[in-house]
Amino acid sequence: MPQKVLIVDDEKDFLDIIAERLLARGMDVSTATSAEDALNMVEEESFDVVILDFMMPALDGFKALKLMKAKRPDVQIIVLTGNVPDEKRREAKALGALDVIEKPPDLKDLIQKIKKAKKPQRTVREKKGRRKK
Amino acid sequence: MRAKLEIVAESGLQFFGKMTASISHEIKNVLAIINENAGLLEDLVLMADGGAEIEPQRLKNMSRTVMKQVSRADIIMKNMNRLAHSVDESIKTIDLNDLLELLVALSNRFASTRGVGIQLKRNEGPLKLRTSPFFLVNLLWLCLDFAMDAAGEDKIVELVTRNTETGIEVFFKRLGGLAEAPLKPFPAEPEKGLCDLLRTELEVSTGNQEIVVRIAGDIDRD
Numbered sequence A: 001m002p003q004k005v006l007i008v009d010d011e012k013d014f015l016d017i018i019a020e021r022l023l024a025r026g027m028d029v030s031t032a033t034s035a036e037d038a039l040n041m042v043e044e045e046s047f048d049v050v051i052l053d054f055m056m057p058a059l060d061g062f063k064a065l066k067l068m069k070a071k072r073p074d075v076q077i078i079v080l081t082g083n084v085p086d087e088k089r090r091e092a093k094a095l096g097a098l099d100v101i102e103k104p105p106d107l108k109d110l111i112q113k114i115k116k117a118k119k120p121q122r123t124v125r126e127k128k129g130r131r132k133k
Numbered sequence B: 001m002r003a004k005l006e007i008v009a010e011s012g013l014q015f016f017g018k019m020t021a022s023i024s025h026e027i028k029n030v031l032a033i034i035n036e037n038a039g040l041l042e043d044l045v046l047m048a049d050g051g052a053e054i055e056p057q058r059l060k061n062m063s064r065t066v067m068k069q070v071s072r073a074d075i076i077m078k079n080m081n082r083l084a085h086s087v088d089e090s091i092k093t094i095d096l097n098d099l100l101e102l103l104v105a106l107s108n109r110f111a112s113t114r115g116v117g118i119q120l121k122r123n124e125g126p127l128k129l130r131t132s133p134f135f136l137v138n139l140l141w142l143c144l145d146f147a148m149d150a151a152g153e154d155k156i157v158e159l160v161t162r163n164t165e166t167g168i169e170v171f172f173k174r175l176g177g178l179a180e181a182p183l184k185p186f187p188a189e190p191e192k193g194l195c196d197l198l199r200t201e202l203e204v205s206t207g208n209q210e211i212v213v214r215i216a217g218d219i220d221r222d
Helices: A012-024 A035-044 A061-071 A086-094 A107-116 B004-049 B056-085 B096-113 B133-149 B189-198
Strands: A004-008 A028-032 A049-053 A076-081 A099-102 B092-095 B117-120 B128-131 B156-163 B167-173 B200-205 B210-216
Touching: A004 A012, A004 A035, A012 A028, A012 A107, A012 B004, A012 B056, A028 A035, A035 A049, A035 A061, A049 A061, A049 A107, A061 A076, A061 A086, A076 A107, A086 A099, A099 A107, B004 B056, B004 B096, B004 B133, B004 B189, B056 B096, B092 B096, B092 B133, B096 B117, B096 B133, B096 B156, B096 B167, B128 B133, B128 B210, B133 B156, B133 B167, B133 B189, B133 B200, B133 B210, B189 B200
Parallel strands: A004 A028, A004 A049, A049 A076, A076 A099, B117 B156
Antiparallel strands: B092 B128, B156 B167, B167 B210, B200 B210
């Protein structure tokens, strides 16, 4: 079963291409351009990994991370950000991020991290394929 | 209490650090987009080697995206350069219109992350001041930073200027959130220190939902 990935970034020019490249490598990819949309999607569906841009309009990255983990404690979140001071990396990991990666990401490295992430428990409804869109 | 000069100097360094960190973050976003386009090109070439066809329109779109990002990065670096050169002379004659445009350009990303819009009404004529450009843009940034948190329901901060006999007034308007608590104390020591240095007055008007900064026309004139 392919890894189910949600990529969240307000930079559409980045989002669309990285989504396409991951799709081409056999992953099941969804996208969101805001943390708010991503939170709704995470509530509706179970993703193996969420790749979350840390600096987006309206919702602070740390808040988005906390809220996401609260909705789906078993979701694995990889934070993507421009610059990663040690303090930010520590704080993100303390909030439950699987990893923190600097932009521009190395795709091979990112794919490795996605593949290593543990699969969450899917609900019975999701296993039967009855998903709400 | 720390000497005012120390407070002002610290404020200046913090402002410079905040702006350059923001600029570097934006540049990283640009590099990420260019990098993904380069990676996708590589993927397409590999597919072409395997017999797949590449649509020319696809390549055109990718090329346009890269050019758009290069243009974006160029603007970001021009603004960074303008900020860097604002410290070349401690006092000089400037056009406040240009300084406010620079301030808005540097602040847009901060505004965006807070869900606030900034509208600058550029004065039709020049707004000449003899002042310290760096410390003035520092003070105006502190005012704008506070104003963004105090923006009204429409989440817009409007910047308007007016010439006076003794200098220029800058208004930060539509601050419907001023009456709401809790906002941080304003003006605080950094703002007060900068106002002293720049011979400037700062007024917060909850009734008018605005902040007014009254800037002396000539910092050296008694």
